[in-house]
Amino acid sequence: MSEREASSEARRAAAMERRPSGALLDISATLTILERYPEQDPGELVNILHDLQAEFRYLPEAALRETAAYLGLPRAQVYGVATFYHGFHIEPRGEHTCTVCMGTACHVRGAPRLLEQVERDTGVAAGATAADLSLNVEEVSCVGACAIGPLVILDGDTHGHMTPDNLSRLVTKLLEKEGPE
Amino acid sequence: MTARLADPGALARHREALAAVRSSERSVVAVCVGTGCRANGAIDVYQALRAEVEAHGGARDVESRATGCQGFCQGGPLLLLFPEGIVYQHVRVKDVPEIVEKTVLGGELVERLLYVDPPTDLQCRREEEIPFYRHQQRTLLRDNGLLDPNSIDDYIALGGYSALAKSLDMGSDAVLEEVKRSGLRGRGGAGFPTGRKWEACRKAEGELKYVVCNADEGDPGAFMDDALLEGNPHSVLEGMIIGAFAMGAREGHVYVRQEYPVAVERITHAIEEARALGLLGEAILGSELSFDLRVSRGGGAFVCGEASAMMASLEGRRGVPRRRLIHLSDKGLWGRPTNLNNVETWANVPHIALKGADWYRSVGTEGSAGTKIFSLVGKVNNTGLVEVPMGTTLRDIVFGAGGGVPGGKAFKAVQTGGPSGGCLPADKLDVPVDFDTLVAEGSMMGSGGMIVMDEDTCMVDVAKYFLRFLASESCGNCTSCRDGLAILHDLLGDITEGRGTRTTIALVEELADTVEATSLCALGTSAVNPVLSTLRYFREEYLAHVDDKRCPAAVCKALITFGIDAERCNGCTLCALRCPQHAITGEKKQLHAIDQELCIKCGICKDVCNRDAVLVH
Numbered sequence: 082m083s084e085r086e087a088s089s090e091a092r093r094a095a096a097m098e099r100r101p102s103g104a105l106l107d108i109s110a111t112l113t114i115l116e117r118y119p120e121q122d123p124g125e126l127v128n129i130l131h132d133l134q135a136e137f138r139y140l141p142e143a144a145l146r147e148t149a150a151y152l153g154l155p156r157a158q159v160y161g162v163a164t165f166y167h168g169f170h171i172e173p174r175g176e177h178t179c180t181v182c183m184g185t186a187c188h189v190r191g192a193p194r195l196l197e198q199v200e201r202d203t204g205v206a207a208g209a210t211a212a213d214l215s216l217n218v219e220e221v222s223c224v225g226a227c228a229i230g231p232l233v234i235l236d237g238d239t240h241g242h243m244t245p246d247n248l249s250r251l252v253t254k255l256l257e258k259e260g261p262e
Numbered sequence: 263m264t265a266r267l268a269d270p271g272a273l274a275r276h277r278e279a280l281a282a283v284r285s286s287e288r289s290v291v292a293v294c295v296g297t298g299c300r301a302n303g304a305i306d307v308y309q310a311l312r313a314e315v316e317a318h319g320g321a322r323d324v325e326s327r328a329t330g331c332q333g334f335c336q337g338g339p340l341l342l343l344f345p346e347g348i349v350y351q352h353v354r355v356k357d358v359p360e361i362v363e364k365t366v367l368g369g370e371l372v373e374r375l376l377y378v379d380p381p382t383d384l385q386c387r388r389e390e391e392i393p394f395y396r397h398q399q400r401t402l403l404r405d406n407g408l409l410d411p412n413s414i415d416d417y418i419a420l421g422g423y424s425a426l427a428k429s430l431d432m433g434s435d436a437v438l439e440e441v442k443r444s445g446l447r448g449r450g451g452a453g454f455p456t457g458r459k460w461e462a463c464r465k466a467e468g469e470l471k472y473v474v475c476n477a478d479e480g481d482p483g484a485f486m487d488d489a490l491l492e493g494n495p496h497s498v499l500e501g502m503i504i505g506a507f508a509m510g511a512r513e514g515h516v517y518v519r520q521e522y523p524v525a526v527e528r529i530t531h532a533i534e535e536a537r538a539l540g541l542l543g544e545a546i547l548g549s550e551l552s553f554d555l556r557v558s559r560g561g562g563a564f565v566c567g568e569a570s571a572m573m574a575s576l577e578g579r580r581g582v583p584r585r586r587l588i589h590l591s592d593k594g595l596w597g598r599p600t601n602l603n604n605v606e607t608w609a610n611v612p613h614i615a616l617k618g619a620d621w622y623r624s625v626g627t628e629g630s631a632g633t634k635i636f637s638l639v640g641k642v643n644n645t646g647l648v649e650v651p652m653g654t655t656l657r658d659i660v661f662g663a664g665g666g667v668p669g670g671k672a673f674k675a676v677q678t679g680g681p682s683g684g685c686l687p688a689d690k691l692d693v694p695v696d697f698d699t700l701v702a703e704g705s706m707m708g709s710g711g712m713i714v715m716d717e718d719t720c721m722v723d724v725a726k727y728f729l730r731f732l733a734s735e736s737c738g739n740c741t742s743c744r745d746g747l748a749i750l751h752d753l754l755g756d757i758t759e760g761r762g763t764r765t766t767i768a769l770v771e772e773l774a775d776t777v778e779a780t781s782l783c784a785l786g787t788s789a790v791n792p793v794l795s796t797l798r799y800f801r802e803e804y805l806a807h808v809d810d811k812r813c814p815a816a817v818c819k820a821l822i823t824f825g826i827d828a829e830r831c832n833g834c835t836l837c838a839l840r841c842p843q844h845a846i847t848g849e850k851k852q853l854h855a856i857d858q859e860l861c862i863k864c865g866i867c868k869d870v871c872n873r874d875a876v877l878v879h
Contacts, residue, residue, distance in 0.1 A: 224521060
């Protein structure tokens, strides 16, 4: 087993224990969200998944099953959509998120060095979540703030004109803080 | 709350009533809270401003307003003062009391916040004095700095929805004819004549027809659609309502990229406001037109910007493109006639309806009428949104509005057209920017991203960057795109990591041709443009990588080494302290050295050195 596979295994094991306490709680919140779409229109699937993810930070399997039943869609279609789009996560997410903008403008101003730095510092690869669910490292392809690039977004706060050295310090500080809820 | 506007007369009376209240004596302080300024702390500035105005006796004579993107992101956070038209740049919270005290109440300038034109050293007070704005002709973006995007009254006061009233009066045939005659071409990238698209949808058979707004602006480095949706959402709505009238559509969708949550909020709010005034819904302005809209969020898939993939996404399916033997105008969303236009295209429509096709054709070139918004980013002094007539040269945009390349570096290339576009070198700077010329030169208009690159940008690395992006965004349907792009990326990896030979380049060219010829949708067929255009114009840079194992721009890590200049190093120890690998040694005030075995080429030493003593070969 490679190192990356091993860490993904560990992540999965850790995630299982930390899943929100039982399916009951999930389902009740899911139903409230589904009721926002009384027409039960399958065309709203992507919108519904966004709402669910805003609630749970990821898409729990139980919620996907409920959604499929509610919209009268095959589960495979709901799962297919949830895994097709980069915006959705079907595994639990970490407490903090470090997003590095990899847009073209940020790229030519050194964004790849930022991503390498945070990967090196935290051991979390781009697109992955730390085994202890403390941090997600993400890439985004342009947030339209090219003037202050290269930039990173730490728990929703944008930091422009970033250098690898400064990013190291900011990420260390971020991990010391309580997560946003 | 204003009641439903029963007819065009009621709209006109409402506008007059607004004008009476908004006497020209009132001063307005407009803080730009577009994406760039927001990321730069503009919300805090706006809140401080509101509190400060409040503290000086309320908002009766002074109105603080949060506006959409004013375009000059480089100067952000920006602040505009009306009626004088004064522009302040880089405004911080601590500057706010002084601005209110001195400028708003005292009529005096805060000089340190004015823009100073670097070559002439002249202070610029107003927008039209700043070269960035002076080189533009802003039609679509003009109102962004003037209105609160959350206020339909602001839009109406500036003449908003009068194009709709005029259209209803003209009749749908005449509106369609006007749009056809205007020469408007799709701003999403393909440049298809909008009027012809509309006509096909209008002629298609079917009770229920849809109009859709493509706001899935996925090109990295492009944010003009976001600026329009966030900054002037009603201009897009009005265009869509006019389109629905011309085509006989009853329902519409705005498909917004999920990375633009503020745009989603604004357009949703705008739709609610328009509905409340009877500008959406049944019998709009008392006419026979009934039309309503809803907002759909994307899921973060670049391919959904492709028309048929977007329809799939709107139907709650994976965004996989289909073969387009049957046009969307016949069988689009849910198998019904559908018209899809980009945000900027829709925003052009009210101007055409109001001022006429002849006026529209008078701007731009013969084949490409009107203005185009570009997002000018990368290695350029004035980053921001630039709106110019079609046919303006790249030089005017990059060196006129953009103010050239920073730090005295040499211009190398400008990349247009997003991931499907190409890189044009310095000797193409005098090329006029329009749909057809750019294609002839091996690039394309795309949605309007314009990324400037300087001598420190490696063109092989740039081509590899776009391939990485597109390989990860391929929907996976066609083998040539799914696997071909991944292999192309690996081959460029060989070149940038010193394993490439001339055979690698030949293989890249051959495979690129195959991907282009055998992919179904435009993502695949145009994915190879960045590679082919860099090979066309920057072949010697590829050759340096394969023949000499050298990266001329000193970007590709495998081909560079870091060293310290003995002349410049003063032994300050800063680099040694910061090196994450502890690869730098040296006594205080003595020359330092880098251990090449330990060095991971992260470049931190170069960043922190105050004396420019870290050399990269």
